[in-house]
Amino acid sequence: MDAAAPLIDVTDLAMSFHRPRSVLDRLTGRPGRIVHALNGVSFTVMRGETLGVVGESGCGKSTLARCLVRLHQPEAGHIAYGGIDVLRLTGAERRAYHRRVQMVFQDPYSSLNPRMTVRQTLAEAIAFHDLRAGAEIGRRVEELLDLVRLPSDAAGRYPHEFSGGQRQRIGIARALAVEPECLIADELVSALDVSVQAQIVNLLLELQGRLGLTILFIAHDLRLVRHISHRVAVMYLGAIVELAETETLFTRPAHPYTAALLKAAPEMDPGRRSVIDAVRGELPSPLAIPAGCPFHPRCPYVMARCRAERPVLADREPGHIAACHLEPGHKL
């Protein structure tokens, strides 16, 4: 395969959810409401890269993750993985894709089977994909526990016997059991205490170095995303509004929403405080996305054009795209 070609190539992905019509809707003849979770999302991820995806509730970041592992079937758009059309895979090919791309969830307590020991959970994944047989499986379980720094006596225990951080390690070991190339991490460390969060971040960085993993790191915590990602995509109401190399994005944001997010994230320096709100207004409901630029009702730089015309992602500098009508270089 061409080394310069992206491993994951997503184009114009769209996904919406139909809300069931309420009795009142039926009586008044109102049509059912639709949540537009993804409205034409395109991006690429290179092999071995960590792409961070940030955004607030309802921006579509989790729907995006679920589309990538085909927990949702998107309505439109394409996902290519190493040149393969992911959305058309069936049977054995689809299983092979699921082995190569693994998802790790925020809450390992609800994604691990409480009645299976760690050994059973890991062995099941290994056996399902015929990766090892017989006694080899036991050795592989030990290898995996070692990889995520869990003691080897963890194998005989059940998920409830572990702390949150340890359970997240089990979740990672479960994903790594099938020797994937790519991890989709959706709010992987959000539920953990800060000291334990740092341990898991370190583990992820180390595993990526050792195993050459490609990682899609989805989170709402900007500090974490900045720390771990090579490039970062910012989502707002179902669309990517800006994508750039991490340092470029954090030091020279080109979209007013990115700038507002950065300003709103509480800085660790008590000497630098601001008294003005970083951004006014509430997040609009994904049931009623504003026309034109979806950010225009909250944007401090809004112009007439923003209310009428939806800006498209355009180049700001090499490798830096943003969807905003402001002149490139406008001070934010």
Added chain:
Amino acid sequence: MSGDAGDALLSVRNLRVAFGSPQHPLLAVDGVDFDVAPGEVLGIAGESGSGKSVTLRSILRLIHPPGRVSGRVLWRGRDLLTLPEEELRRVRGGEIGVIFQEPMTALNPVLTVGLQIRENLKEHTGLDAAGRRKRAIELMDHVGIPAAQSRLEDYPHQFSGGMRQRAMIAIALASNPQLLLADEPTTALDVTIQDQILKLILRLRSEMNMSVILVTHDLGVIAQTCDRLAVMYAGRLAETGPVAALFRQPRHAYTLGLLNSVPRAGQIRQPLASIPGQPPLLSKLPEGCAFAPRCPFVLSACREAPPPLVEVAPDHRSACLAHQALAKA
């Protein structure tokens, strides 16, 4: 923060909260002392199970049996822990307001927001019905709820998460409290909404000369909002002092570890200085300093008895035997 409670608005002394059976008590809070000055924002930080929320709740006796609270909570010359229930009710929700992390569970879902504000006004002010209605609109307006008049008759579920938190603040402010207790008030909110709510609390603090105790696990929130900070670990105070001093030069190994666990700009994809292991269970607290098993500065004396909280600089106290080594680090 000295021994006497001279100019403090609230003084907490030797606060202990025990759960479990009397034979095997679990000390969620174990001998906590702190003061809050008028107009001051005190942050209480710590990880899950550190006792920060239990400490906050025991101030207003919101701990229910089998929880047992002892010590003293001195509020304007009276000990809230021994105050008769009737008098306590004037303080709770009156002189001292409370807001919680989850407004949806703290608000009454079957009463309109306007009614819940008016209820508090009825309880704690002498306003008549018309006056209460007018004041409720003023309060909602004051906390930034748009179109306050028309939203008075809305129910909590008709509000967004951020607006619900504003409504809860409006209820708390109805009685003109001198102290606001805030338990993780922005943890469930998006970052742009969190920013708005924190700035609202700070604005109200200066407009009403109100003190605030803010419990949070987020050190960024502390850095941006608090004047002073108390760091808790396994039910005890690890360190207290001015926020600027604690962030510049932490004098407890745990505070240092916490600060280093947070990713900083300019260290992209470098390993973070994490704290090994995890916080201890209350049922399995180590003999000496509870942080000793995870501590890179541990001395043999740390394992013998919990270190006392001592003054290491003016208004800055630490319960760490390595505080001098940390000052030089």
